[in-house]
Amino acid sequence: AQSVTQLGSHVSVSEGALVLLRCNYSSSVPPYLFWYVQYPNQGLQLLLKYTTGATLVKGINGFEAEFKKSETSFHLTKPSAHMSDAAEYFCAVRASGGSYIPTFGRGTSLIVHP
């Protein structure tokens, strides 16, 4: 079984401030973890993914996430928010070992103030 919890349905930051979006997962087998971004009236796009190896993963648009097995977390960060980062962000887990079904969190809406 697998599940994803995203803490905070909305996160508000000022332009230039640190962005931190939280994701915790549960999985009975080693997980593959993903962050997706959804801009208004569009589908989801892959930001970054963790499979194996390096626990700090870099993605597009300056975002990165760190896989922490001991904390079962995969939080998304960006050092300096830009207005164009305003979007909905989804964390997803997909169990290794043949499961074809990813599980998504409920999403976090990032609001960036000028």
Added chain:
Amino acid sequence: NAGVTQTPKFQVLKTGQSMTLQCAQDMNHNSMYWYRQDPGMGLRLIYYSASEGTTDKGEVPNGYNVSRLNKREFSLRLESAAPSQTSVYFCASSGQADNSPLHFGNGTRLTVT
């Protein structure tokens, strides 16, 4: 390279009407999915197809049927639409590997009155 294409983009139905949402991908992916997105609920899986010729129920299959027409196409049918099916529907596809990400279409906004 179009990726995942969904049609139509918008649709308004009356209660009891039927319709089919179309989805096609050109990435030679084996797996395809249908999700619905509702405010505060995130993405919920309706049906998926792990490979051509197979389909399986997801979290919220009631009121829907699917057809994996071939490797490229995966359609979603509402036989008798209900207001509770008002939502944004997304089709996605992925490669066979567990670490393959999903590729999404731009969605169909469906309103049932």
